[in-house]
Amino acid sequence: MNRLIASLLLTLSLLSHPAILLASEPPPLMLANVFHADIRLADYLVSEKYDGVRGYWDGERLLMRGGEIVHAPDWFTAGWPNTPLDGELWAGRGRFALAVSTVRQLQPDDATWRGMHFMLFDLPAHPGDFAERDAALVRVVAAIKQPWVRHVAQSTVHDLTELRARLTGIVNLGGEGLVLHRRTSLYRAERSDDLLKFKLYEDAEARVIGHLPGKGKYAGMLGALEVETAQGLRFKLGAGLSDAERHTPPPLGVWVTYRYNGVNEKTGIPRFARYLRVRTDMTP
Structure with a gap:
């Protein structure tokens, strides 16, 4: 039912407000390949894959993956730094439909935005590798001091059995899957094995x-x-x-x-x- 509601809401939005799709150029995002078992797991940090809408803060505006401007309430982005932030606009596990309808509002509704989170997993403009960017991101989130802006926790796994067990646990809780970041990767706006998604399908x-x-x-x-x-x-x-x-x-x-x-x-x-x-x- 949630998927159906999201689809119908989006269809109406696209038909009624096509101009919102051309608000901006797409942001330079790092994109994921599909996980394959021949990688060296020791080279990666693992986190939950949040089922929301990709969000990119360019230092002034909050954008979706395609470049559409997200009309969030002023309080939601108040005090954010003038450096880019990469994350997921997320309403909770199993609430993708709510995330979609909230993020696509032309007139933001405070009540629905109060249930949203910006789950941050990268600092695109930071010159360091992912491990260094992640450490810096912890400090950025702490400085923002907003409960709806959260750092996505990263951890290690030792083997494929442990990775699969982690995936099963997340899915059983209603999550979508896992993401693997290569520790030594720089932020590059392309699709590569530096970023991998791991799901049941x-x-x-x-x-x-x-x-x-x-x-x-x-x-x-x-x-x-x-x-x-x-x-x-x-x-x-x-x-x-x-x-x-x-x-x-x-x-x-x-x-x-x-x-x-x-x-x-x-x-x-x-x-x-x-x-x-x-x-x-x-x-x-």
């Missing part, structure tokens, strides 16, 4: 380029989304859509997240792909 994003009509019980509704990845791969995405989403599908041009289990070796098409939700922080 693989996921990725694709842009909606078509609405395919349904048949049988889905006659008169959406049968599947035609989507295209950033690499130009096109495929149909029908599983995972609710009846309400088939009546009011994600608009053309938006990015959506889908889950899958590996890819077809010949075609590269994701196996058992299932629609998950609209990606709110990627600009059409």
Whole structure:
């Protein structure tokens, strides 16, 4: 139900307020690859992956991943430093829909923002490696002195068994997964193994380029989304859509997240792909 509410709210927002999508250039973010077991775990620090909306404070404004300005209340960002901060705008485990609707408000509502947190995990402009940036970030959060601005705790794991146990524990608590930061990495605005995400399933994003009509019980509704990845791969995405989403599908041009289990070796098409939700922080 939360996913459905988030999807419907976003669809209405995109249709009614398209201008908010072009508010700014996308921030220079460090992006994650998918975890693979051949890495050296001793080289990484591990933290929870918070299921919210990526937030980037550029020293003056709070932005989403696609460059959209977040209209947070003045008190939420009061006293923040003039240096960039990277984190997740998070409403709590299992409350992704609330985070989405709150962050996309054009007129911020204090009541909903009181339940939001800015979970900070990096200092993009700091010249040091991640271990040094993390230590500096602890001091930055302490200086801000706001209970809704929190440092994301980092820790070590000794082997893959321990990492999997940590993942299971987080998921059982309603969390999304884990993130691994390479200790010696500099902050670079690119996707690399310096940052890895580890979840029970693989996921990725694709842009909606078509609405395919349904048949049988889905006659008169959406049968599947035609989507295209950033690499130009096109495929149909029908599983995972609710009846309400088939009546009011994600608009053309938006990015959506889908889950899958590996890819077809010949075609590269994701196996058992299932629609998950609209990606709110990627600009059409």
